[in-house]
Amino acid sequence: MMRPQEWIAEKVFFLSAIFSVTITLTIFGFMVILGFPLIQKGHALSLLSKPWIPENGFYGIYPMIIGSLAISSLGVAIAFPISLGCASMISVLGPRPLNLIMRKGVELMTGIPTVIYGFVGIFLLVPIVRELFKQGSGLCVLSASLMLALLVSPTMILFFSDSFSQVPQSYLTAIEALGGSKVQKLYHIILPYTRKGLLIGTLLAFGRGLGDTLIALMLAGNAITVPGSLLDSARTLTSHIALVIAADYESLEFKSIFLCGMVLYLFTTLVIVGVRFIGIREDRRKA
Amino acid sequence: MNRLIEISTIAFCWLSAALLLGAIGIIFGYLFIKGFNTVSLMLIFGETPPIEAILFKRPVLEGLFPAILGTLALVVFSVSLAVPIGLSTGIYLAEYAPPRTKRIFNLFFDVLAGIPSIVIGLFGFSLALFLHKHYSKNIQPCLLISSLALAFLVLPYLIRTTQVTLENLPPSTRMTALALGATKLQNILFVLIPKSFSGIISGVILAIGRCAEDTAVIMLTGVVAMAGIPKSLLSKYEALPFYIYYISSQYKDTRELMTGYGASLILLFLCILLFSIAFFLKRQLTYLALYRA
Numbered sequence: 309m310m311r312p313q314e315w316i317a318e319k320v321f322f323l324s325a326i327f328s329v330t331i332t333l334t335i336f337g338f339m340v341i342l343g344f345p346l347i348q349k350g351h352a353l354s355l356l357s358k359p360w361i362p363e364n365g366f367y368g369i370y371p372m373i374i375g376s377l378a379i380s381s382l383g384v385a386i387a388f389p390i391s392l393g394c395a396s397m398i399s400v401l402g403p404r405p406l407n408l409i410m411r412k413g414v415e416l417m418t419g420i421p422t423v424i425y426g427f428v429g430i431f432l433l434v435p436i437v438r439e440l441f442k443q444g445s446g447l448c449v450l451s452a453s454l455m456l457a458l459l460v461s462p463t464m465i466l467f468f469s470d471s472f473s474q475v476p477q478s479y480l481t482a483i484e485a486l487g488g489s490k491v492q493k494l495y496h497i498i499l500p501y502t503r504k505g506l507l508i509g510t511l512l513a514f515g516r517g518l519g520d521t522l523i524a525l526m527l528a529g530n531a532i533t534v535p536g537s538l539l540d541s542a543r544t545l546t547s548h549i550a551l552v553i554a555a556d557y558e559s560l561e562f563k564s565i566f567l568c569g570m571v572l573y574l575f576t577t578l579v580i581v582g583v584r585f586i587g588i589r590e591d592r593r594k595a
Numbered sequence: 596m597n598r599l600i601e602i603s604t605i606a607f608c609w610l611s612a613a614l615l616l617g618a619i620g621i622i623f624g625y626l627f628i629k630g631f632n633t634v635s636l637m638l639i640f641g642e643t644p645p646i647e648a649i650l651f652k653r654p655v656l657e658g659l660f661p662a663i664l665g666t667l668a669l670v671v672f673s674v675s676l677a678v679p680i681g682l683s684t685g686i687y688l689a690e691y692a693p694p695r696t697k698r699i700f701n702l703f704f705d706v707l708a709g710i711p712s713i714v715i716g717l718f719g720f721s722l723a724l725f726l727h728k729h730y731s732k733n734i735q736p737c738l739l740i741s742s743l744a745l746a747f748l749v750l751p752y753l754i755r756t757t758q759v760t761l762e763n764l765p766p767s768t769r770m771t772a773l774a775l776g777a778t779k780l781q782n783i784l785f786v787l788i789p790k791s792f793s794g795i796i797s798g799v800i801l802a803i804g805r806c807a808e809d810t811a812v813i814m815l816t817g818v819v820a821m822a823g824i825p826k827s828l829l830s831k832y833e834a835l836p837f838y839i840y841y842i843s844s845q846y847k848d849t850r851e852l853m854t855g856y857g858a859s860l861i862l863l864f865l866c867i868l869l870f871s872i873a874f875f876l877k878r879q880l881t882y883l884a885l886y887r888a
Binding site: 311313314317318320321322324325327328329331332333334335338339342389390391392393394396397401402410413414415416417418419420421422423424425426427428430431432458461465489491492494495515518519520521522526546549550553557565566569572573576577579580581583584 | 600601604605607608609610611612614615616618619621622625626679680681683684686687688690691692700702703704705706707708709710711712713714715716717718720721722724725747750754778779780804807808810811814815836839840843844855859862863866867869870871874
């Protein structure tokens, strides 16, 4: 026989969980409903591959998709080797006191607001890029990717070094007994063993880069064209939403931001599902 | 040959560590050098005497006071909206949910944690439009809508930290009270939650940090550059991170730009402080904190 308060508590907890799930779905629902007029008017797929020419009635978000992908993959590509190096330092190579300081430093980095990266980027990095390449205003794909690399590297470093520390101690002892050096340990045991962890960390960092607004908004220049080089200005899906929000609510231009929201939602969901899929296969292999 | 690989690997790792720490050092150093001199009571209160500003007797026209107050209001409202729901959901997942349900719910909360903050902001904005159209003409993007959207933003942190700390309790702690005849609810309320208190609190602090830091959500849901002190939940407001963004693009003279540096320094130290406390309370939080952009 269950007491009434037990029953009520369980229902309250259950309802909160249902509410949280509903929020997740409602967010996507809102994007679909509000973006619907645009999807209805043109073909959804063609909107994703068309350029943005409002005068001709083209509201394709292709340039923004490319901008988003370019800036975040470049950011992750810059951050990956550095993060791998730092994680190896923390977990294997470096001297102990330095490792502790580095780990604390990286944890601290997760707390830096993105608007700060943007602010320092505008007044410090952008002038340097402008002087260095003598071309354009310095607001470009390169500046945004460099700052984004700084934003996503703690994700990767902490994730990498956590998965490095999951390598079974017996493997490490074995290679030490064979007279292997630290670098050999890294190349022959740790890196092969943690391949999946490296992939997951990189995917998460990519998702994080894709979803960031402020850095690209403040540093990438926001031109609605497909960037042709590192020094071209570009606009991401996220900055497009932030910039168009002030437009007339009934216009098709305004509706396009819901399409951007939808694409972003789907991209990040794909990343998360990918991460979980890899993680589950990993668990099975170990079991 | 092997020797060469060995040396270059070690050199590369040292170099990347130096590069990263150097970059962070430059960011901190730059803000500190530029902003340190501007941080004063003058920066926060402008020409108004601080006591009168705090007692709301006189408005602060030039200082950061309204922005700081706006950020504070956002944090208080959104965290108090999110905490009850987040904690109950975490408790449900850890203690009640059957395995299948738990797997599905976990996936949903991972997705929720991964949604970019600007999309949540857009959701908040469309919610305001919807309410404006169908319920009351008084509702427009405002403090209430922002707090609601921010609450959704930090919900997954609260759920996860609660769930994970509860699940990590050793079975002996879990069983003792039950063996003594306590009911499931009594066990949760009087044993399990007090035992996982530090974990739950660190989740709440992370949530506070996220609310204080986030710019993308509030940009779409009612923050403005000049509003003064927020008068009600339905009014526009100012906030620290938005002020920094606004100054970076709209500053008129060096003096205004300098207040931007000062504001950045204040926000940076506030967030670093909150995140350090959260990490100090609970080490295993790291990757929970990192999902979100």
